[in-house]
Amino acid sequence: NAGVTQTPKFRILKIGQSMTLQCAQDMNHNYMYWYRQDPGMGLKLIYYSVGAGITDKGEVPNGYNVSRSTTEDFPLRLELAAPSQTSVYFCASSHGQINSPLHFGNGTRLTVT
């Protein structure tokens, strides 16, 4: 039972480089989310999706893009990486029912230098 799988676990980028953080879930969840976690700041929502083909911006979307071509996959694209994007990134998924918790991946630690 894999749950939510995120890759890579760690990555170092140079300023201006691009990369894609991969996220896949095998629980048939319609709702998927990308968060970033900065020290002392909790979790900030970057983008979310309520189903295949549907995405929407969260609180801090600038510098990121997402796509949701299938129910299972929700990749996060960083274009022109900046030091401000140094953070830990979490992908999560959930059923649509209100009582359903978030199921998290193990996170990606990204450093931009």
Add this chain to the structure above:
Amino acid sequence: AQTVTQSQPEMSVQEAETVTLSCTYDTSESDYYLFWYKQPPSRQMILVIRQEAYKQQNATENRFSVNFQKAAKSFSLKISDSQLGDAAMYFCAYRSAINTGNQFYFGTGTSLTVIP
């Protein structure tokens, strides 16, 4: 947007003792869920407990229980018989029933240290 406040950035507790982590939230909604998540040094986010706003009875999961005060918009987590493995960051989260995407709102976390 709803706001979730955890006013204790750091807490400590002696092993085997009880500790309470506080969480307050701001909402005008009547239907919602509240969650506590634990994040140990491994970085993994683990669900600890959840509470439905319409249930007056406080949720309990083994050594973890909540004190849910709907009118006061308070949702504290009590950890009894604290163990070394309880050392972690704890996040309080609110899930709306009505907004688009059923978004979750998180507090800034409380770092719990367990003293042997």
